[in-house]
Amino acid sequence: MPSSRAKREGPRRRFVTLGSILCLAIAGPSFAAELPRLASINLCTDQLLMTLADPAQILGLSPYARDNARSWDAAKAAQFPLLSGEAEDVLVLKPDIVVAGRYTKRATRELLKDKGLNVVEFDVPRSMDDVKKQILRMGDVVGHRDRAVAVVARLDVAIAHAREVAARKQYRVLALSRRGWVSGSDSLTGALLSAVGLTSAAKDLGLRTGGFASLEAIVSLKPDFLLLAEGSSFAEDEGRAFLLHPALQRFYPASKRLVVPEKLINCGGPMLAEALDRLASELERVER
């Protein structure tokens, strides 16, 4: 699987670089009016686009862009048109570039490419280096590399700060979501933990990218802290109720739960700086 993925990635990379060079070549000599106009069909590329592109460059964002629970900059997204996430409205908009995720909406991406649109795909990042590369790449795509460099610098500051806070003690943290889903060490959340020097307890469960863990297994695992996306005690469904089970509450009351909202941690992008700051302040809170 990894080898075939690498093979597929080769030509696409070249294609993308070519695309961005082309854009820069067009944009270079003239002014902002010549910058590419883009549409996004993925929540994570939405965030990168809103951070790095000029508002005038953004033709439309994905359906979840205004979802306050999942979209980091939902407030800013309100000023841009919302797309269906399907091919139709993108084709009508005729953007210079469509930005998309690499693992979702395959049929949509294929169709758009067939119709001659320039589709730039972003992988799911698995390390902080991946994240930085993606930010810079989007900077190139929209023609604002300087902004991307500034975002990466801000991320580095946040990593250093969180690292400093976490380095005081060796903690084992389990990143746990609804229904017992555990993010593995080989995931964005895992990368975030290791970037600040925290140990992910997921590998003791034998989970690399992630998987479901039973309540019994989690209780026996005894990590120092749980990393959760929500701290409320309202169970709107059975999946949330898992995190509020009395057995879990006994060992992990609020003082043992690090809460970093989902919208700060679900994408690789500028929001991770905020996630890291939040993680640092949560660690300071539970240590008190």
Added chain:
Amino acid sequence: MVIPAPSARRPIVVTTVVLAVLVALLALGSLGTGPVKLSPVTVLDALFGGGSDVQQTIVREIRLPRAILGLAIGAILGLSGAALQGLLRNPLASPSLFGAPQSAAFGAVLMIALGWADVRSWALPVAGITMAFVSVFVLLSIAGRSAGLLLLILAGLAISSLAGAATALVMNLSANPFAALEIAFWLLGSLEDRSFRHVQLALPFIIAGAILLMTRRSAFRALSLGEETAQSLGVDVGRLRLLVIVGVALGVGGAVAVTGTIGFIGLIAPHLMRPLIGHDPGRLLVPSALTGAALLLAADIAVRLIPSTTDIKVGVLTSIIGVPFFLYLIVRERRALGGGIA
């Protein structure tokens, strides 16, 4: 009133005692089964306050509520099946074929999807009971007093399909992006990771329903002699019907509100007991309840033992056992069903 001959009582007592022992053993087996391996000695030790705090928590707060719910819900489903079969003098009557659990799940899901209630609030069993009552009431109204087998099965099928579809639709329409997993829980049923909060929510209703149904035993016995005979013996058949519907709704609605739809236990349990106990619907109640408890506890142990990457829902297993059994019953009742068409 039919007075059973003394000789007929013995097999009932023996069967009941054997079943009670079996249920107790399965409940202990349920306490001993789980993803974390604990020896039987450790389990018993932890149950009575020994062992490490983790072992205590696993046994007392994760496995004990699961075993209690498995026992209680299996029992009420078996009892409801026996009561409905007694009331309608119809071997294919059971809560799940009448769409009662599916309707109760719809009621519970409606509360969640509208955002009115936490999934661990009283609103869920209340909504579940209401919808279970409505479904059984509507079904018996459609079927009328002397309903044939075919009419009941078809009407039940319609109601359960509608309730299942409505459950899925309500979850799809809610803002919850994890609807697919939630739908699976409500349609297929699971006892996984239940807590004493859930026991607290379901048990009062299950007990109330059980008492209501158990106290009708002499009426069922009289009814087995025919509706007119029963009436001459002082049984108010209309009132009996209503009380049985209420009893079934209380039990099934309370159960479904904490575990989702678990089907077919109520159909199978009375049939397993008939060859041993005979056809007296009054005497079938207790053994059917015990059989139901044993079936659900066994199914819930099995889903934890079958190796799989994600949890198998217990309702899947009861349906896999229940549907072939249902088909077998249909084949056996073929003549009666054929008569229904003609």
